[in-house]
Amino acid sequence: MDYLLSLLNRVVGNEELARLLFVGAIGLSAVLAMVTLAMLVSGLRDPVQRRLTLIKRGHGSLAVGQEAPSNLQLMLEQVGQRFGSAEQGQDSATRTLLTHAGYRSPAAVQSYWAVRLLAPLVLVGLTLLVLPLIPKLSLFIGIALVTAAAAVGWLAPAIYVDKRKQARMTRLLVAFPDALDLMVVCVESGLALPQAIERVADEMAVSQPELAVELALVNAEIRAGIASTEALKHLAERTGLEDIRGLVSLLAQSIRFGTSVADTLRIYAEEFRDRRTQKAEETAAKIGTKLIFPLILCLWPSFFLVAIGPAIIGVLKVFGKV
Structure with a gap:
């Protein structure tokens, strides 16, 4: 906390104003987090809302042996619904990508966008907790680490889905x-x-x-x-x-x-x-071209070292004796 306060003080230039902004940011974040969790939990625990969500997903009457979606899945769907309705995502590029990757659930688009939204927030929060443990950390490096964490959290789900699609x-x-x-x-x-x-x-x-x-x-x-x-x-x-x-x-x-x-x-x-x-x-015809770079970078330096190394050592010994 002291480290984050010192960083904010460097940016603002006024210690009292930095303390006020820091306390206000913490209070606002705590209130928003509590309100969000309360709304999600209350909506999930309400049997009427849960039943309506299941009906929207097509699980109104579960067959024998078919498992109902977990609370985490329903929560991700509720978060992802802020990005667009299910009707808008039927023929979208995201729906096509998820279908090719094997995710054919009606709520796959909502869950996908929810993960892409929550992952950067989680990684940024973890990065902010780890920053005070790094010694002699400048403001620029701290901002770069936070930005990198947000970028990784945003891109990692997309890369995973694309790799799954290709596989x-x-x-x-x-x-x-x-x-x-x-x-x-x-x-x-x-x-x-x-x-x-x-x-x-x-x-x-x-x-x-x-x-x-x-x-x-x-x-x-x-x-x-x-x-x-x-x-x-x-x-x-x-x-x-x-x-x-x-x-x-x-x-x-x-x-x-x-x-x-x-x-x-x-x-x-x-x-x-x-x-x-x-x-x-x-593919076989391309192998010769692809082998050029490994040969140049890996094999030839070792070959020249073994082949020419003894001669170079002999020459150095001769000139050393002279």
Whole structure:
């Protein structure tokens, strides 16, 4: 506290005014924190408000074995709702990002923005508590640390979600060829496209659960009355993979013009294998260029040291004797 008061005194230049501002800031922060916590806790403990929140989230009637959201999740949703309603976030870039990362909850956008709001505040508070423990800390360095803590708290959730999205898309892309081969076999054996998708989802439930869930959602949409082309378009939107978008376009054309779905899947499977081979060859061709920098920075200095070092030592000994 004394350290923060001294920093404020340096900025203001008046000790009495600095004390008044410091006490006022502490009092205002304490009042706001207590009011916020009281409002959140009272809203969460009120059974009517909790029931309304659950109904808005789609948990009005919980099935057997389905867990209700925790108080922390509800609190994050209430904080995140200040950034926009759920209707505004249905087709937003944040909703698309979270869907690609695997967060399909109706309140995922609100929770995401709540975490991005609260994380900087928490890290800034922890940084302010740690600053007095650092010896000989200048005002500029203290402000820089606080700013860095706020930036880390704001960017860390976005980076985590983006990394999760990339990892999920990579797993789906790796599992997609196997699912495509199984779908070709099922369709050629006489199954219709919805039954083939259902069978592939059942077969891949253990090895590739994420792709199996996506295919099960497609089958559920078809059973609910949605057209096969629309359900497949939803699959492409949920995954964000260009390969699945290409398959959806081919299947939509095949269903529209009445051509064989089995032939379409077989042709796309062959094209997909060719693209995988070309991508592997492209990656292999880049290895030589990528190895230049590790060779120059890591291997060659050691090689020159071993190869030329003894000669340099010999020359120095000769000149030393002279």
